[in-house]
Amino acid sequence: GENVEQHPSTLSVQEGDSAVIKCTYSDSASNYFPWYKQELGKGPQLIIDIRSNVGEKKDQRIAVTLNKTAKHFSLHITETQPEDSAVYFCAASIQGGKLIFGQGTELSVKP
Amino acid sequence: GAGVSQSPSNKVTEKGKDVELRCDPISGHTALYWYRQSLGQGLEFLIYFQGNSAPDKSGLPSDRFSAERTGGSVSTLTIQRTQQEDSAVYLCASSPDPGSEKLFFGSGTQLSVL
Numbered sequence: 001g002e003n004v005e006q007h008p009s010t011l012s013v014q015e016g017d018s019a020v021i022k023c024t025y026s027d028s029a030s031n032y033f034p035w036y037k038q039e040l041g042k043g044p045q046l047i048i049d050i051r052s053n054v055g056e057k058k059d060q061r062i063a064v065t066l067n068k069t070a071k072h073f074s075l076h077i078t079e080t081q082p083e084d085s086a087v088y089f090c091a092a093s094i095q096g097g098k099l100i101f102g103q104g105t106e107l108s109v110k111p
Numbered sequence: 112g113a114g115v116s117q118s119p120s121n122k123v124t125e126k127g128k129d130v131e132l133r134c135d136p137i138s139g140h141t142a143l144y145w146y147r148q149s150l151g152q153g154l155e156f157l158i159y160f161q162g163n164s165a166p167d168k169s170g171l172p173s174d175r176f177s178a179e180r181t182g183g184s185v186s187t188l189t190i191q192r193t194q195q196e197d198s199a200v201y202l203c204a205s206s207p208d209p210g211s212e213k214l215f216f217g218s219g220t221q222l223s224v225l
Contacts, residue, residue, distance in 0.1 A: 006153070032212045043115070043202055043216030044154070089153060093212050097142065097161065101154040 006102025023090035024072040032093035115217035136205030148200040
């Protein structure tokens with residue numbers, strides 16, 4: 001069935017460094033790829049998304065890139081700050097409007 | 112405005128008991144989803160309601176799990192004869208319209224089956 005693989009599962013960076021999280025998906029019909037941030041005790045919150053007709057999208061310190069041919073997409077966070085510490089999930093849409101999520105990446109930004 | 116509201120926030124139950132988890136979506140949102148998040152795992156799709164259409168139940172792990180959505184608003188996820196492997200955070204999300212895939216999540220219900 002449809003699958004989304006996410007790497008790495010944990011990532012530790014120094015404040016100010018960049019962080020990159022990568023995902024691959026299996027359903028070639030997927031056309032929507034959001035990223036969610038989940039802080040402790042809260043539900044996931046959408047931080048950025050990209051559609052298949054776009055190769056890259058940027059919003060301040062975060063950006064997402066998409067390679068449809070290779071079926072992978074990545075989240076890039078620049079100038080990381082301690083408040084970026086959280087669990088990040090990628091997702092891909094499948095038929096019927098559902099989202100299939102990756103396993104999550106626990107990002108730790110050390111001051 | 113208010114976000115997605117889930118209750119209870121925590122539920123401890125004994126193996127074999129039934130539990131009901133409630134989700135109150137954002138007013139006016141037509142789509143409602145239930146996901147399950149086990150410790151250290153991603154979000155596992157359970158069920159999806161869209162307007163008056165028949166729900167997509169393809170993610171329900173067994174016939175012990177069921178959900179309903181009354182009046183196109185509040186939803187209840189019921190787990191019968193709970194098992195220890197049912198322990199997880201159950202997340203509800205809503206989406207504003209049929210064409211939108213942007214999900215707004217509640218804070219979840221932490222279910223612990225002893």
